[in-house]
Amino acid sequence: MTEGIFAVAAGLGEWRAAAPGAVSFPEAYRWLSFSPLPSAVDGFASVLDAQIRLHAFAPMPGYVELAWFGPAGLAVFIGLVAGASRMGAMATRASPPAGAAANLLLIACLYLMAAYPVRTALKPLWLALAVSAAALASARWRTPVPRPTGRQAHDVAHPIL
Amino acid sequence: MHDLAIALIIGVELVLLAARRRRARRGPALRLFQLYLVAAQTMAWLVMNDLASHEMLDLYGGPDQKNDLFLAIVAAAVLFLATRLLDPGDQGSDPTPAGAHGPVLLVATACATVWTALFLLAMSTLDLERLWATSHYLDLTDPDIMTRGAAPGLALGALPYAGAAAAAMAAALYAAPRPGRWLAGLLLFQGAVTTLWLLAAHSRAAALAPATFAVLTLVWTGGRGARWRRLSPWPGRWRGATPAVMASPAWRPSPARLPGRINGCPVSPAM
Numbered sequence: 001m002t003e004g005i006f007a008v009a010a011g012l013g014e015w016r017a018a019a020p021g022a023v024s025f026p027e028a029y030r031w032l033s034f035s036p037l038p039s040a041v042d043g044f045a046s047v048l049d050a051q052i053r054l055h056a057f058a059p060m061p062g063y064v065e066l067a068w069f070g071p072a073g074l075a076v077f078i079g080l081v082a083g084a085s086r087m088g089a090m091a092t093r094a095s096p097p098a099g100a101a102a103n104l105l106l107i108a109c110l111y112l113m114a115a116y117p118v119r120t121a122l123k124p125l126w127l128a129l130a131v132s133a134a135a136l137a138s139a140r141w142r143t144p145v146p147r148p149t150g151r152q153a154h155d156v157a158h159p160i161l
Numbered sequence: 162m163h164d165l166a167i168a169l170i171i172g173v174e175l176v177l178l179a180a181r182r183r184r185a186r187r188g189p190a191l192r193l194f195q196l197y198l199v200a201a202q203t204m205a206w207l208v209m210n211d212l213a214s215h216e217m218l219d220l221y222g223g224p225d226q227k228n229d230l231f232l233a234i235v236a237a238a239v240l241f242l243a244t245r246l247l248d249p250g251d252q253g254s255d256p257t258p259a260g261a262h263g264p265v266l267l268v269a270t271a272c273a274t275v276w277t278a279l280f281l282l283a284m285s286t287l288d289l290e291r292l293w294a295t296s297h298y299l300d301l302t303d304p305d306i307m308t309r310g311a312a313p314g315l316a317l318g319a320l321p322y323a324g325a326a327a328a329a330m331a332a333a334l335y336a337a338p339r340p341g342r343w344l345a346g347l348l349l350f351q352g353a354v355t356t357l358w359l360l361a362a363h364s365r366a367a368a369l370a371p372a373t374f375a376v377l378t379l380v381w382t383g384g385r386g387a388r389w390r391r392l393s394p395w396p397g398r399w400r401g402a403t404p405a406v407m408a409s410p411a412w413r414p415s416p417a418r419l420p421g422r423i424n425g426c427p428v429s430p431a432m
Binding site for chain 1: 191193194197201202204205208226228229230232233234236237240243244247
């Protein structure tokens with residue numbers, strides 16, 4: 001269960017040992033790692049050779065790949081996790097089972113990032129976003145009376161007695 | 162020096178986790194991930210001090226292993242803080258006052274603690290290389306395996322933890338209020354799954370199963386639409402509509418039922 005931290009430790013060791021600029025990922029590999037599309041559609045298979053692995057049977061952990069990707073890749077990842085987390089919280093209000101599924105997928109993503117590359121580990125996160133979006137859309141479609149907003153919310157907070 | 166820094170890091174993280182234990186209702190994923198990070202850091206600390214072994218280190222271990230592990234522990238601490246900042250919390254939307262879910266949250270917390278302790282103990286004291294070999298190459302007809310005694314050793318190592326987990330889960334089931342007993346039963350099942358995982362050894366899919374139940378539990382115990390609370394025979398308090406709740410600014414009754422309104426439309430006193 002906790003083997004991820006050892007893979008991350010090994011990856012950080014490689015990252016520290018590499019001379020500056022000695023390891024670089026092609027731009028296509030870097031940005032296609034954040035693509036939710038299948039490889040047959042976005043062409044990720046053509047840049048797969050650029051992948052750096054710890055061992056023939058052990059891929060580089062996603063957290064270490066992010067360190068190599070630089071601040072832009074890190075910012076995209078943080079934005080995705082923040083969005084999935086917030087949408088998961090909103091989905092839990094709309095539908096507890098959907099919220100549970102979204103939260104489970106989010107934790108699966110964060111867990112897999114310690115052992116698998118970014119593109120592989122992000123798959124559950126894309127699913128979490130899809131589940132949350134579907135739950136929110138379904139709740140909005142089912143709710144006949146919209147929640148009070150703006151002036152209505154003010155009236156609710158300060159009723160005329 | 163490293164040990165002191167790691168102890169401080171883990172201690173602070175545990176304090177931060179405890180400080181927000183009641184907010185793990187809306188978005189439990191990040192909270193559980195933080196718990197996982199603390200477990201992983203503890204495991205790495207044990208390995209650093211040669212109190213446990215791990216097959217990954219045999220595969221990649223180098224002369225700079227301790228520094229790499231320390232760096233990974235610090236990186237996990239940074240990740241812990243980042244997930245804390247990203248945590249959406251309850252967004253002030255839960256009208257239930259703190260403590261309304263007391264008994265069930267207590268049971269869930271106790272079981273989560275047992276679950277974590279179980280993992281930590283098993284990871285730190287069992288011979289993981291033997292676990293790995295047993296799970297992948299176990300052949301009871303192979304005289305070499307039987308000579309090494311891997312299977313009996315595994316069973317003897319895991320059974321005390323399985324027994325402790327079963328006892329803790331049974332106590333939780335007994336202590337749970339009647340509306341929450343099915344939930345405690347679910348947690349008991351979680352303990353059984355954890356035990357099976359221990360006996361069957363190292364598998365990511367099996368290790369995620371208890372986390373699945375923990376997530377479901379935390380979400381279901383906390384949600385405003387929690388089914389067990391709607392079905393509860395306990396009036397008032399367990400339905401969430403206490404005077405204290407209705408007086409709180411987070412309470413949002415239907416606009417149609419507000420005083421001074423008919424079907425949600427404001428009515429002038431002059432009318």
